[in-house]
Amino acid sequence: MVVDDAARGRGVAGLLIEEALGIARRAGARTVDLTSRPDRAAANRLYERLGFRARRSTVYRRTPG
Structure with a gap:
């Protein structure tokens, strides 16, 4: 996940992670890795x-290759 520079420092990343x-x-996931x-x-x-x-x-x- 990448948050646009203009939106950084406003809590957007935290909100996106909490939603995920x-x-x-x-969905019943036991763990989440990143x-x-x-x-x-x-x-x-x-x-x-x-x-x-x-x-x-x-x-x-x-x-590949």
Whole structure:
């Protein structure tokens, strides 16, 4: 999810995440995972304020070919 620069700092991201969590809850999801680059410090602080906790994981990516 990306919030337009003009709307940042107004709580839009938090509202969007809370809505997504509500949808997940109503659908019966037991957990919700998200990924974020370590250099996105503000976003990572937001996720922690919203109750997300960092997990140890390894992400792999490959381009085809």
